[in-house]
Amino acid sequence: MSSVPMPLAExxxxxxxxxxxxxxxxxxxxxxxxxxxxxxxCVLAVAGERLAPYDPVAIHYLPNGKVAQVExxxxxxxxxxxxxxxxxxxxxxxxxxxxxxxxxxxxxxIAFIGTNVGLVAGYxxxxxxxxxxxxxxxxxxxxxxxxxVVLVALLRPSIWNVILTISCLLWRTTAxxxxxxxxxxxxxxFVRAARVAGASDLRIMYVHxxxxxxxxxxxxxxxxxxxxxxxEASLSFLGFGDPRMVSWGQMLYAAYISGSIRHAWWSVVPPxxxxxxxxxxxxxxGREYERVVNPRLxxx
Amino acid sequence: xxxxxxxxxSIEYRSRRGVVRAVRNTSFELGAGKTLGVVGESGCGKxxxxxxxxxLLPPTAVVASGAVKxxxxxxxxxxxxxxxxxxxxxxxxxxxxxxxxxxxxARLRDQFAEIWRAHGGARNGVRHKAEALFVRVGLDPRRxxxxxxxxxxxxxxxxxxxxxxxxEPELLVADEPTTGLDVIVQRGVLNLLRRLQAxxxxxxxxxxxxxxxxxxxxxxxxxxxxxxxxxxxxxxAIFGAPCxxxxxxxxxxFPDIRDPMRTLVSIAGTPPRLDRRLDGCPFxxxxxxxxxxxRVEKPAPRAIAPGHVVACHFAAEGExxxxxxxxxxxxxxxxxx
Amino acid sequence: MSRELLIHCDDVHKTYQARxxxxxxxxxxxxxxDATRALDGVSFRLERGRVLGIAGESGSGKxxxxxxxxxLxxxxxxxxxxxxxDLARLRGAELLAFRRQVQMVxxxxxxxxxxxxxxxxxVEEPLVIHGIGDRAARLARAREALEEADLRPAELFLxxxxxxxxxxxxxxxxxxxxxxxRPSVLVADEPVSMLDVSVRAGILRLLRGLVERLSMSLVFITHDLSLIGxxxxxxxxxxxxxxxxxxxxxDVLARPLHPYTRAxxxxxxVPDPDQRPGDDAAALLEATALTGIARGCxxxxxxxxxxxxxxxxxxxxxxxxxxxxxACHEIERIRSAEKERSWRH
Numbered sequence: 001m002s003s004v005p006m007p008l009a010e011x012x013x014x015x016x017x018x019x020x021x022x023x024x025x026x027x028x029x030x031x032x033x034x035x036x037x038x039x040x041x042c043v044l045a046v047a048g049e050r051l052a053p054y055d056p057v058a059i060h061y062l063p064n065g066k067v068a069q070v071e072x073x074x075x076x077x078x079x080x081x082x083x084x085x086x087x088x089x090x091x092x093x094x095x096x097x098x099x100x101x102x103x104x105x106x107x108x109x110i111a112f113i114g115t116n117v118g119l120v121a122g123y124x125x126x127x128x129x130x131x132x133x134x135x136x137x138x139x140x141x142x143x144x145x146x147x148x149v150v151l152v153a154l155l156r157p158s159i160w161n162v163i164l165t166i167s168c169l170l171w172r173t174t175a176x177x178x179x180x181x182x183x184x185x186x187x188x189x190f191v192r193a194a195r196v197a198g199a200s201d202l203r204i205m206y207v208h209x210x211x212x213x214x215x216x217x218x219x220x221x222x223x224x225x226x227x228x229x230x231x232e233a234s235l236s237f238l239g240f241g242d243p244r245m246v247s248w249g250q251m252l253y254a255a256y257i258s259g260s261i262r263h264a265w266w267s268v269v270p271p272x273x274x275x276x277x278x279x280x281x282x283x284x285x286g287r288e289y290e291r292v293v294n295p296r297l298x299x300x
Numbered sequence: 301x302x303x304x305x306x307x308x309x310s311i312e313y314r315s316r317r318g319v320v321r322a323v324r325n326t327s328f329e330l331g332a333g334k335t336l337g338v339v340g341e342s343g344c345g346k347x348x349x350x351x352x353x354x355x356l357l358p359p360t361a362v363v364a365s366g367a368v369k370x371x372x373x374x375x376x377x378x379x380x381x382x383x384x385x386x387x388x389x390x391x392x393x394x395x396x397x398x399x400x401x402x403x404x405x406a407r408l409r410d411q412f413a414e415i416w417r418a419h420g421g422a423r424n425g426v427r428h429k430a431e432a433l434f435v436r437v438g439l440d441p442r443r444x445x446x447x448x449x450x451x452x453x454x455x456x457x458x459x460x461x462x463x464x465x466x467x468e469p470e471l472l473v474a475d476e477p478t479t480g481l482d483v484i485v486q487r488g489v490l491n492l493l494r495r496l497q498a499x500x501x502x503x504x505x506x507x508x509x510x511x512x513x514x515x516x517x518x519x520x521x522x523x524x525x526x527x528x529x530x531x532x533x534x535x536x537a538i539f540g541a542p543c544x545x546x547x548x549x550x551x552x553x554f555p556d557i558r559d560p561m562r563t564l565v566s567i568a569g570t571p572p573r574l575d576r577r578l579d580g581c582p583f584x585x586x587x588x589x590x591x592x593x594x595r596v597e598k599p600a601p602r603a604i605a606p607g608h609v610v611a612c613h614f615a616a617e618g619e620x621x622x623x624x625x626x627x628x629x630x631x632x633x634x635x636x637x
Numbered sequence: 638m639s640r641e642l643l644i645h646c647d648d649v650h651k652t653y654q655a656r657x658x659x660x661x662x663x664x665x666x667x668x669x670x671d672a673t674r675a676l677d678g679v680s681f682r683l684e685r686g687r688v689l690g691i692a693g694e695s696g697s698g699k700x701x702x703x704x705x706x707x708x709l710x711x712x713x714x715x716x717x718x719x720x721x722x723d724l725a726r727l728r729g730a731e732l733l734a735f736r737r738q739v740q741m742v743x744x745x746x747x748x749x750x751x752x753x754x755x756x757x758x759x760v761e762e763p764l765v766i767h768g769i770g771d772r773a774a775r776l777a778r779a780r781e782a783l784e785e786a787d788l789r790p791a792e793l794f795l796x797x798x799x800x801x802x803x804x805x806x807x808x809x810x811x812x813x814x815x816x817x818x819r820p821s822v823l824v825a826d827e828p829v830s831m832l833d834v835s836v837r838a839g840i841l842r843l844l845r846g847l848v849e850r851l852s853m854s855l856v857f858i859t860h861d862l863s864l865i866g867x868x869x870x871x872x873x874x875x876x877x878x879x880x881x882x883x884x885x886x887x888d889v890l891a892r893p894l895h896p897y898t899r900a901x902x903x904x905x906x907v908p909d910p911d912q913r914p915g916d917d918a919a920a921l922l923e924a925t926a927l928t929g930i931a932r933g934c935x936x937x938x939x940x941x942x943x944x945x946x947x948x949x950x951x952x953x954x955x956x957x958x959x960x961x962x963x964a965c966h967e968i969e970r971i972r973s974a975e976k977e978r979s980w981r982h
Contacts, residue, residue, distance in 0.1 A: 027316075189749035193814065196707045197763040198736035211753035341833040342804075482694035483860060487904035509834060512906035516913075535910035553835045557905045560866020560890050566839030570803050628838075 034284025041278050044096040052090035053078075056246045059085040070264045080266035082251070083258035091246050092270045098247035099278055102163055102232045107224030109167035114174025115217045121175070122182025123205050133179070139172045145234060152240040159242040162235055166228045174220040181213050222286030226279040233275050248275050303470055303503045304330040304353070309366035311345075311352045320575045322348040322361070324527040327601070332470070335497060335504040337514030337535070339550070340524035343571055346507045347396065349524070350473050353505070354393050355383040370471065388419045392464035394474040399456035402448040408459055409444035415463060433462040437492055454485035458492065465496070475507045493517055511554050515539055520607070523547045526571050526582035529601070533608030543610040543618035545587045548625035568632045581612070588630040589614055589621055640684035643720060643821055643854045644706070650714035651676040651701050675701040677878035678715070680954070685821065688848055688855040690869030690886055692862055692901070697875040699858050703826045706856060707741045708732065719822060737767060740815040744827040746807035750799040756783070757795040760814045767818065778817055785850070786813040787843055805836035809843065816847060823847070824856045829864070841867050862905055865890060874898045877935045880954060884961030894963030896940045896971065934965070942967050
């Protein structure tokens, strides 16, 4: 019997396939912008204190001995100072670190909890699905900020409690989306083939189905980062953030409380802009990634 | 006088990843009241050709060159408004999986009415017309009140055919009209189509991968491979004495229930990629009779008998080639295109 | 010459109950009005080294039968014995061991392969599940399976993904996966219906060859009767959950006993422009789903040979000649009136 070759010589190998995805994401203008922004913030977060011109919590004084309060941007302080005499630029740079920590850790939990709930609910169906989805519906019904406020008020306001709050609530969307994906994948012959070969339910869920829903999970990691950063900023702005950490939300809070929000744009615009740009960058990457990955998912 | 004349039509799909030449330089004529079957396997371009003739190409596809003349109008040059005026009235289309393309939330009679009004039908009279059409296609007129999901696949297919006939078009293009239907249901639809052909003076183009369906329904057959029409002629000639090696291979690969023990042929290799330039004959890599000349020189379609056109350098050697084509081993030399 | 009996099905039933809504729990309805009888008393045997074709249209129950044979579902009644194991009784570790005996090839080659697995992973997976061999041994067996499925050289295919293969190659990869455990029984559910015509014969020949080389039995499920002659030793025709005709494939095709078989054969279009089938086959009404209990022969409403007896009495599958069986009261009468050729001119 002859062999059945095809133009395989041109087909990319396993590792090349992943690079192709990355290249495609970078290929579009929005993808490039998103990645560029994200990388920029990465650098800020990693470099942190080394990049910042001053210690973010150090109070600065004018030559005449008074605190350099609400000084407009100058050569010494590129983005001016806050009401408490701290350098805005340094705070913004160090604040990116908090954004990353809160963002990425929360996003990981959101994706982890949501994916598992979605997988189990979608795969088993029937009563298990009903129970898990009712739970998800309840979580959907809980309004985020009021719940967060109550939780943080009961526990101490700290960065870990903020992460806990975010993770407890925001997995709900991921769960719904992953579940619907699993529902459709479950009927595909390759799942039946795995069962016929003798795979256990657990194996089918985590070895066969999970790699197929991973792209979606990763997408929600991306969104989760954005949601978490916004959530943290909101909590901080309301005064429930971790007072020991310098975050963009804390900066807005401080500006609001001190009243400088009303006349010192340099104490408000930089952190606000950072929140916006960081969230936007994550969304842009996520959206491009989804566009690239989805056609291939649909081809099956 | 031919109703439809396709001249050197080429259609391309353009996207970020490149250009795919799905239909290359195809030409054929269709007389009034005649039927043409377009056969080929997946990717040969037959569906694209059908959509191109009707002006129903998706946004990523363009007619790169050529003309499609209905009467003496070139459809390629018409704007979308003029094309729209022609659609349903002069030319009708039954797409692939048509039974799944009915609006699931509208009753059939409303879907009829919508098409009727959209293409200039008079306000009254659609109900009567729809009932008459349903009877013609063998459906109970009371079914007009049903939703699509209340009908079986075969019944939905008949409903779609009824809709296509609404304005008594001059040209009907049906893409895989019986694919996906059960054997007995398919038989019903095939009989219906044959009956309609006899009654109407409609020209019909059937696109199908199933050569048996085409043999039954069509007077003329065009065989497509890699975007080109490799053989075109009367059904009797195509089935009785095919001259293009691909046609021979296709027929040898097709089972015939009257001869269950005949060894079927499998053509080794795969069709060439359509995003590349194709020098020479596209079938060279898989053709048992190919020589060096085939690789470099594209065979021009030549008429070897009235109405029978073949694009092969060895068309004249049909008889001896056919004999050799019956040996399954001869088809195993296929390599990558 | 008697061969080892590999599949023994005896009066197999499979009934699906409609899902109970809360209302039904509170106000229960009587009778099994909402039950669907997908299989209603199916019996057949299959020996090692032979191919059984199962032909039927949608609603005939052939897919349900396939699911039962591979253990994806359990019968609601009757006996399915594969080798010496009773399928309905298997649990846990025994069920896992049984899995090595029966494997399946599916209709859609692309959808039956995990799009995220390489071919190597796909083919090795059954070995991993059953804990067979170490990495090197598994790779060797995977290679062997691929080559047996005519994907040569195996190296070229091991690291490819399904979307990089052609339709025929995907199906061969699926076949390699199915045979890597060296099963005794292979169930192929429409294995070529989604492939191009020019590659079908190759896949069919491959399956036939594997049956011989690996000493397996093959259950070949199809709706395309034209392929039966290529593949099958025996043929069963199914209609609405029952086998209505069973016998040597060529006999069934050449001298069909049951009116439904006749209609099926007559309805198939042939690649010959001069052949024109009669219009009688179109007199058949569209089939309706089988629910509730039917009294007489299921095919009677559509049968041109039906007599009064057919509406009241359900015909059983009975031996007519040799090993050829049919389930119809009127077989003898039809055969003697054969010359009238009601179905085809």
